[in-house]
Amino acid sequence: MAHLGSWNNWTRSDLIPVDLEDDDFFVPTVKDPTDLKIIVAGGVPGPESAVMHGWSGGSRSVSLAYTP
Amino acid sequence: MIDDLDALEFFFDKEWSDGLPVVVPTEERIGKMLSGSSRDPEEITGAVPPAFGEATVRAVAAHAVMAGCKPEYLPVVLAGVEAILDERFGLNGLQGSMNSSAPLLIVNGPHAQEIGLFGGRGCFGPGFRANATIGRAIRLMLLNLGGGIPGVVSMSTFGQPSKYTFCIAENEAESPWEPLSKSRGFAPDENVVTAVACENPQLVVDNYARDPEQLFFSIADTMSHLGCWNQWVRSDLVLALSPQQAAICADLPREKVCRRLCALAGRRLGDLKRAGQWREEWMRDLPFAVDLENDDYFVPLIKDPADLHVVVAGGTPGPHSAVMHGWNGGSRAVSKAYAV
Numbered sequence: 001m002a003h004l005g006s007w008n009n010w011t012r013s014d015l016i017p018v019d020l021e022d023d024d025f026f027v028p029t030v031k032d033p034t035d036l037k038i039i040v041a042g043g044v045p046g047p048e049s050a051v052m053h054g055w056s057g058g059s060r061s062v063s064l065a066y067t068p
Numbered sequence: 069m070i071d072d073l074d075a076l077e078f079f080f081d082k083e084w085s086d087g088l089p090v091v092v093p094t095e096e097r098i099g100k101m102l103s104g105s106s107r108d109p110e111e112i113t114g115a116v117p118p119a120f121g122e123a124t125v126r127a128v129a130a131h132a133v134m135a136g137c138k139p140e141y142l143p144v145v146l147a148g149v150e151a152i153l154d155e156r157f158g159l160n161g162l163q164g165s166m167n168s169s170a171p172l173l174i175v176n177g178p179h180a181q182e183i184g185l186f187g188g189r190g191c192f193g194p195g196f197r198a199n200a201t202i203g204r205a206i207r208l209m210l211l212n213l214g215g216g217i218p219g220v221v222s223m224s225t226f227g228q229p230s231k232y233t234f235c236i237a238e239n240e241a242e243s244p245w246e247p248l249s250k251s252r253g254f255a256p257d258e259n260v261v262t263a264v265a266c267e268n269p270q271l272v273v274d275n276y277a278r279d280p281e282q283l284f285f286s287i288a289d290t291m292s293h294l295g296c297w298n299q300w301v302r303s304d305l306v307l308a309l310s311p312q313q314a315a316i317c318a319d320l321p322r323e324k325v326c327r328r329l330c331a332l333a334g335r336r337l338g339d340l341k342r343a344g345q346w347r348e349e350w351m352r353d354l355p356f357a358v359d360l361e362n363d364d365y366f367v368p369l370i371k372d373p374a375d376l377h378v379v380v381a382g383g384t385p386g387p388h389s390a391v392m393h394g395w396n397g398g399s400r401a402v403s404k405a406y407a408v
Contacts, residue, residue, distance in 0.1 A: 046166050046225025
């Protein structure tokens with residue numbers, strides 16, 4: 001998940017306290033654990049998972065119940 | 069008398085669809101589609117594995133109708149089929165794979181422009197008929213002629229959106245380099261389809277890179293995750309640079325861009341050993357020696373620079389590139405020239 005080409009690059013490090021003087025400071029990809037949505041999908045056997053990075057800070061996930 | 073709606077349901081019942089409605093391939097519609105090519109309708113372009121249904125020109129035309137193609141798209145669909153049926157492409161394995169990779173078609177040459185095959189803003193879709201329907205015709209043939217039905221032949225864990233359609237033109241007009249096809253040995257004015265088995269586009273956002281090294285750092289990082297096949301075996305990888313990002317490296321020849329990315333993309337041997345996918349024998353099979361005792365040894369992601377296919381696609385402005393990792397070692401990119 002942690003590739004630097006996702007929107008989670010250093011310019012967004014204002015979201016959490018970061019020691020900007022320490023190049024070894026670990027900047028987590030997911031800024032809040034509630035932002036990580038883990039689901040189970042796909043078939044068996046299937047030795048794979050799928051990561052779908054989020055869009056920029058302009059969107060939040062939304063869940064709605066519905067009645068068939 | 070069967071109306072079009074009943075016929076649509078018939079195609080769903082027979083599992084002759086990708087899950088979306090198809091255009092019913094009547095004799096009249098197939099005849100009109102065949103007018104897009106001078107080839108003999110009974111000519112066999114090949115047999116689609118693993119069911120080995122014959123892809124005659126007529127059968128290809130029927131699937132082009134079902135996908136919604138115009139007759140002028142048919143030469144591209146035919147060339148696409150011939151590319152993926154080339155033995156080097158390894159379609160039989162791809163059809164049954166647990167991986168999600170799909171054949172990406174990249175089209176170069178004047179014909180692509182003439183028919184509206186798009187390489188600019190939003191080219192991976194939605195919204196462009198030639199891109200959408202040519203790629204879809206290929207998928208319908210993989211299902212109907214090849215039998216690549218999910219859960220029956222295709223063991224793909226997830227599938228992926230680009231299994232519906234996966235076809236673009238290169239944005240030659242905004243590229244600082246020669247067309248991909250020329251770098252693969254074709255004349256610049258030839259019409260060429262290149263097929264690569266690869267995963268969905270994975271975006272690389274870099275709003276602020278102003279020099280190639282900054283940009284390459286971000287791209288190489290995205291290329292180098294441990295969950296892709298490229299990390300473990302020799303495989304292709306497609307990198308689509310937006311015109312904006314290509315302009316940043318326009319002073320470098322494409323070959324140098326490839327070589328620099330090949331030098332930057334990769335992982336420490338120690339990282340590879342930590343992953344569940346680690347297999348020492350795969351390291352021994354690589355086309356170069358790996359020091360298996362040195363955990364700091366750098367294992368390049370791209371095992372041969374010829375496997376990295378850099379194209380220009382997308383719109384301006386656009387501070388993105390798209391990485392498409394390759395399927396496992398069982399497939400090689402194939403390019404085919406075609407006549408209109």
